[in-house]
Amino acid sequence: MTLRLISLRNLMRRKGKAAFILAGLVIGVATVVGIISFVEATTHDIAHKLEQYGANILIVPRTENLSLSYGGLSLGGVSFELEEIRESELARISTIKNHRNIAAVGPIVLGVASVESGRILMAGVDFKAAGILKPWWRVRGAYPDGNGILLGAEAARILNLNTGSRLVVNGLDLTVSGILEPTGSQDDHLAFAILATAQQAFQKNGRISMAEVAALCKDCPIDDMVRQISEVLPGAKVMAIQQVVKSRMEMLAQFTHFSYGISGAILFVGGLVVLVTMMGSVRERTDEIGIFRAIGFRRGHIMQIVFLEAGIISGLAGIFGYVLGVGCAQAALSLLAEGPTVHVPFNPGLALGSLALALALGLAASAYPAAMAARLDPNEALRAL
Amino acid sequence: MSYILADHLIKTFGAADAAVQAVSDISFRIAPGEFIAIMGESGAGKSTLLGILGAMNAPSSGRLLVDDIDVYHLRQEQRADFRREYLGFVFQSFHLVPYLSVIENVMLPLTVTRRSKTEKRAMAREALSQVGLAEKAGRLPGEISGGEKERVAVARAIVNEPPVLLADEPTGNLDTKNSGEIMRMFQRLNAGGMTIIMVTHSAECAGHARRVMKVSDGRLLEDRVVAEAGLRMAS
Numbered sequence: 001m002t003l004r005l006i007s008l009r010n011l012m013r014r015k016g017k018a019a020f021i022l023a024g025l026v027i028g029v030a031t032v033v034g035i036i037s038f039v040e041a042t043t044h045d046i047a048h049k050l051e052q053y054g055a056n057i058l059i060v061p062r063t064e065n066l067s068l069s070y071g072g073l074s075l076g077g078v079s080f081e082l083e084e085i086r087e088s089e090l091a092r093i094s095t096i097k098n099h100r101n102i103a104a105v106g107p108i109v110l111g112v113a114s115v116e117s118g119r120i121l122m123a124g125v126d127f128k129a130a131g132i133l134k135p136w137w138r139v140r141g142a143y144p145d146g147n148g149i150l151l152g153a154e155a156a157r158i159l160n161l162n163t164g165s166r167l168v169v170n171g172l173d174l175t176v177s178g179i180l181e182p183t184g185s186q187d188d189h190l191a192f193a194i195l196a197t198a199q200q201a202f203q204k205n206g207r208i209s210m211a212e213v214a215a216l217c218k219d220c221p222i223d224d225m226v227r228q229i230s231e232v233l234p235g236a237k238v239m240a241i242q243q244v245v246k247s248r249m250e251m252l253a254q255f256t257h258f259s260y261g262i263s264g265a266i267l268f269v270g271g272l273v274v275l276v277t278m279m280g281s282v283r284e285r286t287d288e289i290g291i292f293r294a295i296g297f298r299r300g301h302i303m304q305i306v307f308l309e310a311g312i313i314s315g316l317a318g319i320f321g322y323v324l325g326v327g328c329a330q331a332a333l334s335l336l337a338e339g340p341t342v343h344v345p346f347n348p349g350l351a352l353g354s355l356a357l358a359l360a361l362g363l364a365a366s367a368y369p370a371a372m373a374a375r376l377d378p379n380e381a382l383r384a385l
Numbered sequence: 386m387s388y389i390l391a392d393h394l395i396k397t398f399g400a401a402d403a404a405v406q407a408v409s410d411i412s413f414r415i416a417p418g419e420f421i422a423i424m425g426e427s428g429a430g431k432s433t434l435l436g437i438l439g440a441m442n443a444p445s446s447g448r449l450l451v452d453d454i455d456v457y458h459l460r461q462e463q464r465a466d467f468r469r470e471y472l473g474f475v476f477q478s479f480h481l482v483p484y485l486s487v488i489e490n491v492m493l494p495l496t497v498t499r500r501s502k503t504e505k506r507a508m509a510r511e512a513l514s515q516v517g518l519a520e521k522a523g524r525l526p527g528e529i530s531g532g533e534k535e536r537v538a539v540a541r542a543i544v545n546e547p548p549v550l551l552a553d554e555p556t557g558n559l560d561t562k563n564s565g566e567i568m569r570m571f572q573r574l575n576a577g578g579m580t581i582i583m584v585t586h587s588a589e590c591a592g593h594a595r596r597v598m599k600v601s602d603g604r605l606l607e608d609r610v611v612a613e614a615g616l617r618m619a620s
Contacts, residue, residue, distance in 0.1 A: 001492035001505055006485070013484035291480045294441060295494040295541070296469020298462045379441035382476065 003301060007308035014281065018313055021277045021362075025317030026324060028263075028270030029358045033325025034332070035259040037344045041333055043252060045342045057213035057226060061085055062237045084109075084207035085236050087195075093213070096228035103214040104132035107195055110209040111202035113169045117159060122149075122169060122191045124198020124208075133212050134187070141178025146197055148177035154188040169193075170201040267361060274365035278310065282373040289373050290381025299374035306370035307363060314362025318355035325354065388580060389415035389438070389549070394447035396433050396603075407433040408444065409603040415582070417548065420575040422594035423584045430603035431584045432553055438582060439472055439551050440464050451549070469494060473542030477554035479534040481526040481541075488513065488522035491540045498545065512540040516570060532563030539570060543579070550574060552583040556590050568593040 011018045061084060087107055093099065106129035113122040127143045141163040144150050149167055151159070156179045161167060165176045174193065182188055199205050215225050222240045230238045282289070289302055326344050333342045396408035407430040415421060425431045436442030437449060440456045449456045451471055459467055468474075473494075481490045491509040500508070513519045516536035521529055526537070535555060542550055552571070556564035568590055575581050575595075583594060591597050592611065599607035 001489055001496045001502075001509075003496060005489070006482075006496070009484045009489075287480060288482055291476075291482065292493070293465065294439070294468065294474050296465050297497055298465045300462075301497050377441075379436045379439075382441075382480070 003304050004308055007305050007312065010285075010305075011309055011312060017277055017281055018309075021274050021310075021313050022317050022320070024270045024273030024277070025314055025358050025362055026321045028267040028361065029317055029321025029354050030324035030328060031266045032263045032357060033322050033350060033354045034328040035256075035263055035325075036350055037326050037329035037347070038332055039252065039256050039259065040347070040350075041329065041342050041344045044345075046252065056215055056222065056241050057229065058239045058241065059085065059090075059211040059213065059229065059233060059236045060239070061209070062235055084204060084209060085211065085233070087206050087208050089233055089235075090208075090211055092232040093229055096225070096232055098215075098225050098228060101215050101225060104129040106130055106133040106212040106214075107208040108210050108212065109195060109198045109202060109204055109207065111198065111204070113191070113201055115159065115167055115169055120155060120159070120169075120191050121189065122193060122198055122201065124193050124195040124202075126195055127192075129212075130192075132214050136183060137187075138181035139178040140181065141176070144174070144177040144193055144197075146194060147174055148193070149174040149197075150178050150180060150192040151176055152180050152188040152190045152192075153182040155191055167191075172197065172201050267357075271361050271365040274310070274362055275368060278306065278366050278369035279372065281309075282306065282369045285373075286376060286381045289376050290378045293376065293378035294382060302374045302376075303370040306366055306373050310362045310366035310370075311359060314358045315355065317362065318358030321358055322351050322354040388417040388452060389582075390448070390450040391415075391438070392448040392450070394434070394437055394444045394449065396430075396437060396442065397445045406603050408437065410447075411600075411603075411605045412447075413598065413605065413608060415580060417580055418575065418578050419596055420571065420581045420594045421583065421596045421598060422591035423582065423598045423600060424586070424588070424591050425600035427586075429600045431600045433603075434600060435551055435553055435582065435584045439474060440468050469497070469545065471547055471549055473545070473547040473550045475535070475538050475542045475550065475552035475555045477557040479526070479531075479538045479558070481534055481537055483526050485525075486522065487518065487524050487526070487529065487537050490526065490537055491544050493541060494545045508544055509540070512544040513537075515543065515573075516540045532559055532566065535559055535563065535567055536570070539567065543574060547579075549580045549582065552581065554584055554586065556585065556587060561589075564590060 090105055090107055093102065093105055096102075106126050109124040111122055112119050130137065139150065141150075142148075149169065151161060156162070156176070159167070161176050161179075163176055163178055167174050167176060169191070174197070180187060180192075193201070195208070199207065213229070215222060226238050226240050230236070292302060292305075326346075330344045333344065391411055391413050394408050394411045395406065398405045398407055409430075411434065423431045423434060433442060437444050440449075440451075440459075443457050451467075454467065454471075456464065456467060482493065485493070488506070488509050491512050492505050495505040495508060498505075510519060510522065513522055516539050518529075518533060518536050518540065521533065526534055529537070535558070539555075542552075550571070555571075556567055559567065564587070571581050571583065572593055581594075583590070585591050594611060596610050597607070598605055
């Protein structure tokens, strides 16, 4: 015969009340676990998407001239007419400390080219890097080779050209190998050729106008990478494109704060459920507690019985709450996630945390009922019957 | 030599004009191995007196010494230890814990003692054997009769072999046959050296005691030794 057995037997007898307390705690814990799992999985997903998002660092010549926007993003000063970077200098990027975080480096040479019907802005790019830097590109036709050119959707419409059409650019006879699906960006107005072709057309062999860098920024400090690249390319201006990242992360942070507030409220209600139910349970058991005290149980023994009961229920609530929370987060992600389903990974820290949270909440909420039970005067308790 | 000394015990409930004296200046001595019946009308103060003797109800004034221990000078937790070591309680309404089996109910006072599981179980079986309920050890209180419940309550009270057994109307809910059995059981325990103090309305039950105290309006009106108790035991 042990105090633990008394607690267990009492829980088994009062299954309804035990289930009610369990439900209150499970809901509280599941809410917290669900929100944390959702936020973690979403953050991970955003980070993963950011890796696919394309360039997040721009390298442009250091200049005071002409502000130009590109891709709808404010990029600062770019003067492709005056300053260039030597293409060979880009190799230094692979020497920076965080070089493993670099997914792709895309050199670009920009220039205004003459065609039969007027002038176009042409970019020479590395199409292999472009696959990483601009994953949203969809091409009708194919990427160009040395004698080909890829047209933005608007450029193709204005120039009235289709795949297979011929276009003379700065004296080079090129074939339209493909047309970009509309992107909604400035790319729609551009013509793209491979870097060497564009450099030849603009007589800028070995030189580039700018470079885009895709950094895997989930765990890497983007500002540190900007600083490291600046150090190896002293003649260039290196900038991070952080607006989109920041706005999405800020939204997530706001959602997280709001969710934690809701979780706190639900936990508080869960705690109240435990408190009220345990107090009711103690009142119902006045006679038992009176007997226990009469036959020599100390106050500490009575508190131990109440805390053991709360501990058993809380432990179960921690386990069920974690499972339910992760399940709900997974269901929410399946419903809300864009694209492929995001999976909630098993997080041992969160599992232990949910157990600790449930125990802390259950035991804290049971402290007053336990003290109330321990304070019961045995004579009064037995006389009250 | 007195084992229990009640010295000018007074218990007052309420204050000022509403004050009621449930126990009014009661003093007596009880030697080891006595069997005492405390009788009186309802509200006479006998249960309050038993509560004081049971270290559960501190008197407003006066002293209670048991085995030279001044019970109400002990701290709360020490008094709990005292109850566990010195006293066994039998309540009128049995007060068995409904979700524990018969043997578990009997083992309750041993729960917080430093004994092995095996020893506790052996002691509980022995106590159940003494009250003739060894074969019903695994039953729940709801599965046995009223008389059996009272016997379980007695087994629980004697399981840790306390020197003093306190019983509050132990036959109050029993028929004549079961009452007689409980009284004979008390006499056997008393014959084994246990001091028994029993509150009862019943003159029949009081007749099994060797000494009868009559309480009225909180005062001890009569305290006499009953000569024929031994004859009843023999019968």
